[in-house]
Amino acid sequence: MDNIEKLGQELAQVYFRIEERRNHWHTISREFISTTLKELVARFPMFDWTVDINEVWQNMESVYVMFNYVPSGIVEKTPNAVIQKMKKGGLLSFSQSRNGQIVTWVAYPFVDGITEDGPKNTVLHTAEPEEVDQAYILWYAEKFLEEMISWENDSREEIGFIKKHR
Numbered sequence: 001m002d003n004i005e006k007l008g009q010e011l012a013q014v015y016f017r018i019e020e021r022r023n024h025w026h027t028i029s030r031e032f033i034s035t036t037l038k039e040l041v042a043r044f045p046m047f048d049w050t051v052d053i054n055e056v057w058q059n060m061e062s063v064y065v066m067f068n069y070v071p072s073g074i075v076e077k078t079p080n081a082v083i084q085k086m087k088k089g090g091l092l093s094f095s096q097s098r099n100g101q102i103v104t105w106v107a108y109p110f111v112d113g114i115t116e117d118g119p120k121n122t123v124l125h126t127a128e129p130e131e132v133d134q135a136y137i138l139w140y141a142e143k144f145l146e147e148m149i150s151w152e153n154d155s156r157e158e159i160g161f162i163k164k165h166r
Helices: 002-043 136-154
Strands: 047-056 062-067 070-079 082-088 093-096 104-107 123-128
Touching: 002 047, 002 062, 002 093, 062 136, 082 123, 082 136, 104 136, 123 136
Parallel strands: none
Antiparallel strands: 047 062, 062 093, 070 082, 093 104, 104 123
16 A cells, blocks of 8 residues: 555656646747747748747647748649649657657658658657757757758658659
8 A cells, every 4th residue: 555655646746747847838938939949030031931839739739940831843744734742841849748848859841742651750859848948949950950951962762652643
């Protein structure tokens, strides 16, 4: 019984910490991340990127910066149409996880209609909300740009092209 009581107290502490994290996200982190990313976007408009907040899931929200859609340079030609394929994304997200921690992750760009899969994702780091300061955000913005440079430069033959005939 003593062990069950100890585990019950530990679980209560975990629940309390989750609520602290969520409260920090709603009162500080979300707006701070958004403001910092907006300052970054304003300072470097040549990247053609946008900041937004995904609030579809309460307590699993995210603030992200994403490259706007651009023509990929790949064109599908059929007897009836010429279709410019769009390159979508390239995204850096600071997302609230189920336990209130902040997961920093990257979604890589993809060319719409070329592969069946959407963007590939990589988790960069998981942090406590109190750890996410300006230096943290800028560090991961640099990592994000490095990942995008690598994605654009590296040879990566897409396997399994799909053909959509309209």
